[in-house]
Each structure stands twice: as C-alpha cells, then as structure tokens.
Amino acid sequence: MEQSGKIGKEKLSCRGITKSFSSSSGNFEVLHDLTFDVYENEFLVLFGPGQCGKTTLLYMLAGLEECTEGEVFHNGEPVTGPAPSRAVVYQTMALFPWMTVWDNVSFSQKVRKAEKKVIAERTQYFIDLVGLTGFEKSYPVQLSGGMKQRVGIARAYCSDPDVLLMDEPFGHLDAQTRYMMQESLGKIWENEKRTIVFVTNNIEEALYLADRIILLSDCPSQIKKEYRITLPRPRSLVSPEFLKLRKEITEQMNMSD
Amino acid sequence: MKKKSKLKFQIISIISLIAFFAIWQLLTDVYRVIPSTMLPSPVKVLQTIGMKWSVKKPDGSTLPQHILASLQVSGLGFCLGAVIGVPLGVIMAWWEKADLSLKPVFDFVRTIPPIAWIPIMIVLLGIGVVAKASIVFLSAFIPCVINSYTGIKATKTVHIWVAQTFGGSKTRTLFKVAIPTALPYIFTGLKVSLNSSWGALVAAEMLGSASGLGYMIQMGRLLSRADLIVVGMIVIGIIGTILSAFLDSLEKIVVKGEVR
Numbered sequence: 001m002e003q004s005g006k007i008g009k010e011k012l013s014c015r016g017i018t019k020s021f022s023s024s025s026g027n028f029e030v031l032h033d034l035t036f037d038v039y040e041n042e043f044l045v046l047f048g049p050g051q052c053g054k055t056t057l058l059y060m061l062a063g064l065e066e067c068t069e070g071e072v073f074h075n076g077e078p079v080t081g082p083a084p085s086r087a088v089v090y091q092t093m094a095l096f097p098w099m100t101v102w103d104n105v106s107f108s109q110k111v112r113k114a115e116k117k118v119i120a121e122r123t124q125y126f127i128d129l130v131g132l133t134g135f136e137k138s139y140p141v142q143l144s145g146g147m148k149q150r151v152g153i154a155r156a157y158c159s160d161p162d163v164l165l166m167d168e169p170f171g172h173l174d175a176q177t178r179y180m181m182q183e184s185l186g187k188i189w190e191n192e193k194r195t196i197v198f199v200t201n202n203i204e205e206a207l208y209l210a211d212r213i214i215l216l217s218d219c220p221s222q223i224k225k226e227y228r229i230t231l232p233r234p235r236s237l238v239s240p241e242f243l244k245l246r247k248e249i250t251e252q253m254n255m256s257d
Numbered sequence: 258m259k260k261k262s263k264l265k266f267q268i269i270s271i272i273s274l275i276a277f278f279a280i281w282q283l284l285t286d287v288y289r290v291i292p293s294t295m296l297p298s299p300v301k302v303l304q305t306i307g308m309k310w311s312v313k314k315p316d317g318s319t320l321p322q323h324i325l326a327s328l329q330v331s332g333l334g335f336c337l338g339a340v341i342g343v344p345l346g347v348i349m350a351w352w353e354k355a356d357l358s359l360k361p362v363f364d365f366v367r368t369i370p371p372i373a374w375i376p377i378m379i380v381l382l383g384i385g386v387v388a389k390a391s392i393v394f395l396s397a398f399i400p401c402v403i404n405s406y407t408g409i410k411a412t413k414t415v416h417i418w419v420a421q422t423f424g425g426s427k428t429r430t431l432f433k434v435a436i437p438t439a440l441p442y443i444f445t446g447l448k449v450s451l452n453s454s455w456g457a458l459v460a461a462e463m464l465g466s467a468s469g470l471g472y473m474i475q476m477g478r479l480l481s482r483a484d485l486i487v488v489g490m491i492v493i494g495i496i497g498t499i500l501s502a503f504l505d506s507l508e509k510i511v512v513k514g515e516v517r
C-alpha cells in the first residue's frame with residue numbers, strides 16, 4: 001500500500017504487531033509495533049542482529065505465536081493459528097528422526113491424504129529439486145548438516161504452501177556449503193516461484209537472495225529501514241553494486257538510533 | 258581391528274564364565290567348603306535338571322510343567338499390563354483432561370509395591386491363575402504407564418508444530434509424531450515391566466500356589482533340597498534373559514533412525 005513499485009498483491013500483512021513475554025521480572029518486549037507487507041512471489045529477507053526476535057516474528061507470521069498487540073493477515077484473513085498454507089523451515093530443522101528422507105518430505109501430503117500417485121510424484125520432484133536424489137531411504141542421522149537443511153526445504157515446498165517462512169535455514173553451515181545452498185535456493189525459487197519470508201543475520205546471504213530487505217533493530221525490534229534490491233540474478237558477491245549495498249546496510253545496522 | 262577386539266572380549270567373558278563354574282565346583286564337590294545342603298555343586302544342579310525334566314517328585318510337577326505354569330501366568334499378566342498400561346500412559350500424556358482426572362489416582366496406586374497386594378489378592382481371588390496374574394498385571398502395568406507417559410511428554414514442541422502447520426489433527430499428530438517419539442521409552446517400559454512382573458510372579462508363587470517355578474523354589478526350601486532352589490533360580494534367569502533378548506530385537510525392528 002505505502003510501497004511504491006510493488007511486485008504483486010499483498011500476501012501477508014503485519015499491522016502494528018508487538019510481542020512481549022511476561023516473566024517473573026516483568027514484561028519483556030521483543031518486537032515493537034511492526035507494520036509491513038509481504039507481496040506475492042516476493043523474496044523478503046528479515047535481516048537483524050542475533051536475539052532481536054526474528055524467530056519470534058516468523059512464528060507470529062506462521063500463527064505459532066500469538067501477537068501481544070496488532071494483527072497478521074494472510075490474503076486478507078486474520079491469522080489465528082498454524083495452517084498448511086504457511087509452511088515453516090525451522091532454524092533447528094526439526095526433521096522427524098524416525099522417518100526417512102522420503103517420509104519426511106511426503107509427510108504433509110500424507111497428512112492431507114493426497115492420492116498415492118500424486119504423493120509419489122510430488123515427493124520425488126522436490127527431492128530431485130533440492131539435489132537429494134538417491135538419499136530417499138536415508139534417515140536424518142545419516143545425513144550431513146547441509147543435506148538435512150535441504151530435506152527441511154523440500155518438506156516445506158512439498159506441502160505446496162502459499163507462503164514459505166524460512167528461519168535461518170543455513171545458519172549452522174560452513175561458509176562453503178552455505179554459499180552452495182544459497183545458490184541452489186535461489187535456483188529453486190526461480191523454478192518454483194513462491195512468496196518467501198527468509199530470516200537471516202548474514203548480510204551476504206540477505207543481499208544474494210532478497211528482492212527486498214527489512215532491517216530490524218536490536219531488541220525491542222523495530223523496522224530500521226527497508227531496501228529494495230534490484231541487482232540482476234544470479235548475483236555476484238563481488239560486483240561493485242553488491243559491495244556498495246553491503247557496506248551501506250552494514251553501516252546502517254551498526255548505527256545506533 | 259574392531260572385530261578382533263570384540264572377539265577378544267567374547268573369549269574373556271567365556272573364560273570368566275568357565276572360571277565361575279570351576280570355582281563353584283571346587284568349593285562344593287571337590288573341597289567341600291560349602292556343604293551340599295546349603296549349595297549344590299554345578300554338576301549336581303545339571304543332574305537335577307535332567308532328573309526333573311520328566312520326574313514329578315518331590316514337588317508334584319516336572320520342570321516343564323512348572324515352566325509352563327509360570328509362563329502362562331506371567332504371560333497373561335504381562336500382556337494385560339502392557340495392553341492396558343501403554344495406552345493409558347499415552348492417553349494421560351496427550352489429553353489434558355485425562356491427565357487431570359486419572360493421574361492423581363495412578364500416582365497414588367503406583368506408590369504401593371505390587372507385592373503388598375498379594376495377601377488381599379489371595380483372600381479375594383484364591384491361589385489360582387487369576388490371583389497370580391493380577392499381581393503380575395499390577396507390577397507390569399505401572400512401569401508401562403510411567404514410561405509411555407514420559408515418552409509422549411518428551412515429544413518436541415517443534416515436531417508438534419510441524420504436524421500442525423501441515424494441518425494434522427490432534428489424533429493424527431499423536432500417531433505420526435508423539436508415538437514414534439515415545440517408542441523407545443515404551444520399550445524401556447516393557448523391559449522394566451518384564452523384569453518386575455517376572456519377579457512378582459515368583460513372589461506370588463512362593464506365597465500361594467500349587468505349581469510354577471516360585472512354588473518349586475519354595476518346596477525346595479521346605480524339603481531342604483538346595484538343588485531344587487538353585488535349579489529354579491537358574492531357569493528363572495535363563496527365561497528372563499530370553500524374553501529380554503526377544504524384546505531387544507523387537508525394539509531394533511520397530512524403532513527406526515536413532516530417535517533418541
């Protein structure tokens with residue numbers, strides 16, 4: 001609405017959402033009065049320092065945490081709880097250790113009681129898409145960190161959500177694997193356009209993937225600034241424009257209000 | 258390298274077993290440090306096992322009859338305990354209403370040792386199969402409930418969220434997420450139950466019965482036949498080991514992907 005040059009219609013709308021946790025020592029405000037929209041097929045990155053409430057915000061978008069104040073809307077409907085139309089890739093991956101890669105990825109389709117043939121096709125498609133072909137029968141313990149994150153992403157994609165919410169999905173990876181995963185997520189997203197809200201505290205990752213970056217401040221978090229990233233894809237991490245934006249955002253983040 | 262060291266330990270354990278029986282034999286038959294009325298020699302025990310295989314004297318039943326009687330009672334009690342105990346623990350852990358209404362009663366009952374029920378059971382139900390099976394049931398039931406309860410409660414919130422965001426109902430989430438998490442705990446419960454129900458059975462048979470391994474041990478004591486007592490103990494040990502091994506291999510088949 002207040003955004004000019006939007007990509008599509010609003011998918012998610014946050015209106016003045018505030019979150020505080022009550023503890024014995026009183027109320028602890030994590031998020032303060034956030035208002036923003038996520039547009040259709042947009043890759044939105046929520047970028048902020050550690051412990052600023054990124055996970056909490058994402059869970060509120062998912063409907064897993066209640067807003068203390070304000071409201072979240074999905075396609076105009078208020079969000080009151082978790083729903084299959086908003087899939088989450090968790091910071092901790094949260095794969096089911098007792099299920100094979102195949103069963104983890106197909107889980108949402110089975111819960112939905114989809115047709116057997118549809119389940120098989122979809123599951124194989126997304127396993128192939130994240131590059132796990134041949135590991136269908138492996139259990140999570142048998143996979144490397146990067147492979148587990150791929151399973152998490154395939155599982156979320158396979159549920160055919162309207163919006164994908166990803167919480168630092170590459171947070172635990174080494175730089176090399178992380179870069180590889182960013183590259184392949186970029187490709188997956190180009191092939192399977194979705195509305196994605198992606199949380200990170202890594203500036204390169206944010207700039208590499210985002211259509212738009214929302215910069216969050218320290219706790220209690222507020223929106224510090226928004227950046228629309230129009231660099232052509234696939235992006236180069238060393239192009240002058242990239243480096244300039246990187247410097248600008250880093251400086252902005254380290255600046256105290 | 259790994260295989261070699263495993264073999265080494267197998268050899269060591271066999272040697273220590275042989276040494277154990279050798280010392281036992283030396284202390285009894287050879288040097289007679291311990292009189293045979295107190296502890297029979299291993300050779301004597303083997304002879305008694307061979308004899309009891311078909312002879313009913315002096316306690317009224319052959320060894321296979323005793324084993325069968327004990328297995329029947331413990332099988333009945335253990336199965337009932339598992340079939341009722343595991344679902345009860347699961348239900349109490351998953352549905353808050355069941356937790357609030359049933360848990361206090363259960364928490365009180367579980368503090369009473371099952372063996373303390375024996376006198377009441379004998380008065381109420383006599384010394385037949387039903388009375389003994391009830392004791393076994395109680396001692397199997399309690400660990401089953403506790404462990405399956407703990408297992409369901411160990412389900413990670415984020416795993417429940419995964420199921421919920423994909424539209425899984427409460428019941429479906431139970432079967433797809435909570436029960437797989439709880440399975441290793443449930444098996445621990447079954448193994449503990451097996452041990453304690455086997456123990457309770459022997460106690461029940463010693464106090465009131467006309468057959469069974471516990472009864473045979475009790476008769477051995479009354480008739481001053483130490484060999485019968487030791488035979489009873491050994492057979493109880495062997496059967497317990499076999500049943501535990503069975504549960505272990507069942508667990509390996511059922512529990513997948515290193516849940517814990």
Ligand SMILES: Nc1ncnc2c1ncn2[C@@H]1O[C@H](COP(=O)(O)OP(=O)(O)OP(=O)(O)O)[C@@H](O)[C@H]1O
Pocket residue numbers: 021030049050051052053054055056057091201
């Ligand atoms: N359920 C809760 N109860 C109380 N406090 C909480 C709860 N969840 C989160 N917090 C607090 O809210 C703050 C933000 O947590 P959150 O996990 O959202 O941060 P984050 O930005 O995702 O951190 P990280 O970068 O480490 O992933 C933290 O200080 C945390 O202690």
Ligand SMILES: [Mg+2]
Pocket residue numbers: 054055056091167168
């Ligand atoms: Mg987080």
